[in-house]
Amino acid sequence: MAVQKLTIAKALNDSLRKALETDPKVLIMGEDVGKLGGVFRITDGLQKDFGEERVIDTPLAESGIVGTAIGLALRGYRPVVEIQFDGFVFPAYDQIVTQLAKMHARSLGKIKMPVVIRIPYAGGIGAVEHHSESPETLFAHVPGLKVVSPSNASDAYWMLQQAILSDDPVIFFEPKRRYWDKGEVDVEAIPDALHGSRVAREGTDITLAAYGPMVKVCLEAAAAAAEEGKSVEVVDLRSMSPIDFDGLQASVERTRRLVVVHEAPVFLGVGSEIAARITERCFYHLEAPVLRVGGFHAPYPPARLEDEYLPGLDRVLDAVDRSLAY
Amino acid sequence: MTVESTAARKPRRSSGTKRAAGAAGARKTAAATAQPHDAEPQLVQLLTPEGERVEVADNPDIAEFAPFVADITTDDLRDLYRDMVLTRRFDGEATALQRQGELGLWASLLGQEAAQIGSGRALRDDDYVFPTYREHGVAWCRGVDPTNLLGMFRGVNHGGWDPKINNFHLYTIVIGSQTLHATGYAMGVAKDGADSAVIAYFGDGASSQGDVAEAFTFSAVYNSPVVFFCQNNQWAISEPTERQMRVPLYQRAQGFGFPGVRVDGNDVLACLAVTRWALERARRGEGPTLVEAFTYRMGAHTTSDDPTKYRRDEETAAWEAKDPILRLKAHLLATDGADEAFFEQLEVESETLGKRVREVVRAMPDPDTMAIFENVYADGHALVDEERAQFAAYLASFEGGE
Numbered sequence: 001m002a003v004q005k006l007t008i009a010k011a012l013n014d015s016l017r018k019a020l021e022t023d024p025k026v027l028i029m030g031e032d033v034g035k036l037g038g039v040f041r042i043t044d045g046l047q048k049d050f051g052e053e054r055v056i057d058t059p060l061a062e063s064g065i066v067g068t069a070i071g072l073a074l075r076g077y078r079p080v081v082e083i084q085f086d087g088f089v090f091p092a093y094d095q096i097v098t099q100l101a102k103m104h105a106r107s108l109g110k111i112k113m114p115v116v117i118r119i120p121y122a123g124g125i126g127a128v129e130h131h132s133e134s135p136e137t138l139f140a141h142v143p144g145l146k147v148v149s150p151s152n153a154s155d156a157y158w159m160l161q162q163a164i165l166s167d168d169p170v171i172f173f174e175p176k177r178r179y180w181d182k183g184e185v186d187v188e189a190i191p192d193a194l195h196g197s198r199v200a201r202e203g204t205d206i207t208l209a210a211y212g213p214m215v216k217v218c219l220e221a222a223a224a225a226a227e228e229g230k231s232v233e234v235v236d237l238r239s240m241s242p243i244d245f246d247g248l249q250a251s252v253e254r255t256r257r258l259v260v261v262h263e264a265p266v267f268l269g270v271g272s273e274i275a276a277r278i279t280e281r282c283f284y285h286l287e288a289p290v291l292r293v294g295g296f297h298a299p300y301p302p303a304r305l306e307d308e309y310l311p312g313l314d315r316v317l318d319a320v321d322r323s324l325a326y
Numbered sequence: 327m328t329v330e331s332t333a334a335r336k337p338r339r340s341s342g343t344k345r346a347a348g349a350a351g352a353r354k355t356a357a358a359t360a361q362p363h364d365a366e367p368q369l370v371q372l373l374t375p376e377g378e379r380v381e382v383a384d385n386p387d388i389a390e391f392a393p394f395v396a397d398i399t400t401d402d403l404r405d406l407y408r409d410m411v412l413t414r415r416f417d418g419e420a421t422a423l424q425r426q427g428e429l430g431l432w433a434s435l436l437g438q439e440a441a442q443i444g445s446g447r448a449l450r451d452d453d454y455v456f457p458t459y460r461e462h463g464v465a466w467c468r469g470v471d472p473t474n475l476l477g478m479f480r481g482v483n484h485g486g487w488d489p490k491i492n493n494f495h496l497y498t499i500v501i502g503s504q505t506l507h508a509t510g511y512a513m514g515v516a517k518d519g520a521d522s523a524v525i526a527y528f529g530d531g532a533s534s535q536g537d538v539a540e541a542f543t544f545s546a547v548y549n550s551p552v553v554f555f556c557q558n559n560q561w562a563i564s565e566p567t568e569r570q571m572r573v574p575l576y577q578r579a580q581g582f583g584f585p586g587v588r589v590d591g592n593d594v595l596a597c598l599a600v601t602r603w604a605l606e607r608a609r610r611g612e613g614p615t616l617v618e619a620f621t622y623r624m625g626a627h628t629t630s631d632d633p634t635k636y637r638r639d640e641e642t643a644a645w646e647a648k649d650p651i652l653r654l655k656a657h658l659l660a661t662d663g664a665d666e667a668f669f670e671q672l673e674v675e676s677e678t679l680g681k682r683v684r685e686v687v688r689a690m691p692d693p694d695t696m697a698i699f700e701n702v703y704a705d706g707h708a709l710v711d712e713e714r715a716q717f718a719a720y721l722a723s724f725e726g727g728e
Contacts, residue, residue: 053517059547064506064540071510074495075518095537098500099507106484107496109701143702143710167704195708242708 002188008150009179011157012042012118014187016080019164020050023078026164028055029065030082030118039084040120040179062092069115070100078114080164086121086173087130093138100169101144112167116160121149122213122263123310124177126303133300134264139171140241140273147241148194149173151215153183155238158191166194175213195239197247203233206257206323209248209274211237214261214311221316232320240270248274249281256287257326259319261311266294288326293319367574369620370600371590375648377656379595394602395595400663406447406594407654407664408672410439413463414651415676416472419683420462420479424629428687429479433460437592437624440650441557443467444597445525445619448605452493452522454515456508459497460557461527468494472679473686482693502528502535505554509541512550512608523608524552525601531562533578534570542582542614551608553601554579554616557591559623564636579616591621592650622648695721 006014019026028043028050034057037044047055058065062083069079083089089096096117103113123132140147146168150156156174163170192198200215201222208218215236222232235251237243252258258278260271271292278290293311301309370391372380382389417435424432435442438460446467449455457464462475470492477486478497485496498504508526515522532538533556545552558575560567571578579586585607589600597619604615622645626633633642658664699714 059540059543061540061543063537064509064544067503067506067537067540068510068513068544071507071512072514073510074489074507075511075514077514077517091536094500095503095506099498099503102484104704105701107489107701108483108485109704110488110490112704146703146707168707242710244708246708 003184003186005182006153006157006185007180007182008153008156008174009040009042011153011183011185012160012174013044013046014185015157015160016043016046017049018187019080019161020046020054023164025076026054026078026080027072028080028082029058029069030056031058031060031065031084033057033082038082040176042118042120042174042179043082062088062090063095066092066095066100066115066117070095070103070113073113073115074111078116078164080116080118083117083119085127085131086119086133086135089117089119089135092117096139096145096169096171097142101142103144104168105144113169114164114167115169116163116166116172117169118160118172118174120176120179121173122175122177123300123306124213126306128303129300132303132306134262134295136171136173136240136262137264137269140270145169145171145241146195146239147171147173148239149175149212150238151175151178151200151210151212151236153181154185154189155192155236157185157187158189159194159238162191162194173212178213178216181216192238195242195244197238197244198236199233199247199251200236201232201234203231203255205231205255206259206320207233207235207248207251207255208259208261208316208320209235209237209251210261211240211270212262214263217311217313217316218261221313221320224313224317225320230320230324243270243274243277245277245281248278252278252282253285256285257323258282258286258290259293259316259323260290261293261316261319263295263310265297266292267297269294288323291319291323367588367620369588369590370596371593372596372599373593373653373657375592375653377653377658377660379657388596391596391599391603394599394606398595398598400658400661403595403654403658404664404668406443406598407651407658408675409443409447409463409466410594410651410654411672412676412679413439413443413466415680416466416683417462419680420476421625421629423476423684423687424479429476429629430481431479431628431630433479433628434623434625435460435462437622437645437650438557438559439463440594440653441555441591441597441619441621444594445555445601445617448598448601449525450522450605452520453605454493454495454508454511454522454524456495456504456511456524456526457497458501458504458527458529458532459499460529461497464527465492465494468492470494473683476683476687477690480687480690482690501532502537502541504528505532505538505541506544508552508554509545509548509550512545512552512614513548515551516548516611521609522551523605524550525555525605526552527555527557529562530556530558530560530567530570530575531565532556533575534562542579542584542616545614546582546584549611549613551611552614553604553608554614555601555619556616557619557621559591559621561623561627561633561637563627563631566637574618576616576618584614584616586616586618588618588620591619592645592648592653594650594654
């Protein structure tokens with residue numbers, strides 16, 4: 001049966017399995033990805049079926065994981081590496097930024113870097129520090145990298161395979177608190193373009209733009225707003241580099257209002273870029289300034305405070321009200 | 327009799343498989359072997375600074391390595407000499423071009439010719455090289471046109487050669503990063519079932535980087551066919567080796583479980599022998615090796631620094647006496663391995679190379695402005711497309727104006 005109901009975690013697992021089956025050059029690398037199947041079990045069973053040469057447990061060294069993946073890509077492999085948690089990517093940040101992102105450009109196109117870096121990211125699971133962060137801006141700011149995040153099972157399945165097929169390095173952010181959300185996956189469908197946005201819910205009064213874990217919050221906010229007679233459109237950006245500004249612009253030209261929602265700190269975040277660009281593109285359409293809802297300029301708080309820190313229904317609806325009040 | 331008779335005798339090797347020291351023993355070893363900067367090191371040497379061959383009978387510790395150059399003929403020695411002379415000439419020309427404003431920067435290899443030519447000539451065509459930014463002699467051995475090395479220093483590109491044609495990766499400026507690339511590449515070589523090897527170059531300064539330690543870890547646990555070739559040229563810009571390590575560098579390999587060897591980096595023959603030995607180990611599936619080529623950077627780190635601010639003239643003078651080129655020349659002369667005609671012809675060849683380098687650099691065109699937007703991504707990127715179009719329109723707005 002082509003359409004299955006899967007959790008995001010299972011969809012990712014199926015996607016990796018498909019990629020391993022399809023291309024012998026695809027490798028999975030990371031800490032605990034083998035026997036354990038990853039701390040979130042995204043690689044569950046893959047080493048058993050594809051062997052230790054394809055699904056590689058690595059030393060606990062993130063720079064080493066990414067640096068050797070670069071070398072393997074130079075040799076013709078397509079490594080898919082797992083960074084165990086968002087906050088652990090920084091030891092590898094040097095390799096990602098100074099090496100992985102620039103290899104294609106500095107070789108004048110002679111070298112391709114088909115490396116996918118999977119990062120379970122963002123909060124909401126009651127974790128300790130360094131386990132709940134949203135560092136997507138730090139990667140989206142780097143030329144040479146592509147940055148995406150699925151919000152549902154179908155995108156999880158398809159976007160990961162598209163990322164693996166890409167000849168560019170892709171930072172693949174997985175919304176860890178959505179791993180267990182179920183959704184329909186049509187494994188025979190023709191998927192949306194990896195970097196295109198998608199209207200997740202149509203509306204006429206205002207656009208909410210989000211990606212990854214915040215799409216669900218925005219859909220819930222739209223449903224709540226509907227009960228108050230407000231028609232809220234939700235755009236799932238799906239990609240943070242590049243950003244589908246054409247798609248977003250089309251939505252904003254219809255609704256004339258935009259609120260961007262993400263978990264990452266608002267300051268200099270993806271929302272800031274969207275506010276600037278959409279203001280340039282839609283200056284004469286906008287009825288209100290573009291508003292942003294997101295994290296504070298503070299370290300991600302202890303878990304007992306994360307419900308206050310993370311944008312929830314009320315903060316999103318408050319921003320909707322403020323926009324509509326202009 | 328040789329001047330360095332005490333220094334050259336005992337090659338030092340460590341092997342994680344052969345020795346197992348307890349914690350207390352390890353502490354003792356570390357303290358005992360920490361060498362003051364001026365101490366004469368013990369290293370593998372096949373050719374003394376006076377140009378005399380060291381025989382196995384005189385030094386049984388080189389027995390393991392000497393056979394790896396048993397096939398080297400007088401013709402081969404002349405070729406090695408030629409490589410070193412031409413590399414030095416190219417390097418000198420580049421330094422001069424920087425002084426003339428033709429290059430923005432130059433990282434000279436002066437003094438390190440033997441380490442680079444010896445190791446570079448040990449390689450097979452199907453081996454793969456990951457250099458840092460000073461491996462002009464290795465590039466020469468790989469057949470990379472030396473003028474292609476100058477583009478990045480002139481500021482017209484970040485590389486200038488196709489790494490896959492010569493199996494010589496682009497220069498890497500962030501120190502130590504490429505040791506991981508080499509390790510990953512070597513992991514791939516092993517997966518492919520190929521019998522080629524990989525060599526990663528880095529310096530004593532880079533040995534302090536975490537990436538180098540991680541490369542040692544990965545290559546050891548995956549038993550990857552990679553040779554780590556450290557040119558310990560004693561200085562990381564202005565930081566001496568005692569700011570990088572307390573224990574001789576080659577001994578570090580022991581802690582990772584593979585052999586480390588210290589070789590006289592100014593002895594082209596010893597560098598050739600030890601690198602061949604290490605590459606053979608890799609090919610046989612015996613995993614990584616650390617080679618520490620003990621040498622000296624005679625010039626500045628790059629043309630931007632001033633070594634007179636941080637090191638003593640006496641030190642430099644002492645190393646001048648160990649010059650790798652003079653050493654081989656003395657040997658060739660003493661053994662009638664080359665006549666005056668050879669040296670004269672090489673001088674002509676050297677002049678020709680220098681002239682070509684000057685001409686090519688001065689004729690090197692600036693890249694097209696729109697190259698800024700080229701190859702940022704393999705599969706394209708909407709933002710790059712948008713900015714390219716905007717900038718092109720901006721530039722076009724000047725055309726026909728005024």
